[in-house]
Amino acid sequence: MKHNIIVKKLSFIFNTILFVTSFVACEVESVPDENDVVISEVTGTWVVDMIYNGDDAGTNTISIYNTGANDTNVMWLDDQEHSWGLKAQVPLDLAALTFGGTALDELYYGVTVDITEGIIVKGGATTPSGDIVDSISFKAEFSDIPGEIWEYSGYKSTAKIEDLP
16 A cells, blocks of 8 residues: 555656657757758848839838759748738849749749849948848739739848838
8 A cells, every 4th residue: 555655646747748848848949040041142131112014102111032853043031011012032143133934833823923124232332221221123024914014123131120111
């Protein structure tokens, strides 16, 4: 009888320790290292002026980030639905800092998009706060509005309040 009580108490203590350590073991936080992003020269948030079919369409942000494969020849271009809706994997020439492609799958609306004249210029822009940063420009033509062109041009975000749209 006394032996059963001891075994139950030891079993309870062992199971409690096992239960608590299972939670501690699962609390592993993985912080990506930007050095592991092979296209870090172009990734980030960009503040862009948008022109739609020749008319001012406002200023907003777009994001450029690497693909899951972390390739050097393709990037995600994502306006986070701030304009017409542009999220596509775009071919990239990292050495020349140019990008573009035709009939690219646009994932927000299931159409295709042609990205042309995409270029990033190192130190090519001055932000409203006076910082020298990289500039970006490109054109997009969507298959659901053929012949109508979205033009994007702007600068890499500094995240300063006065530099945001």
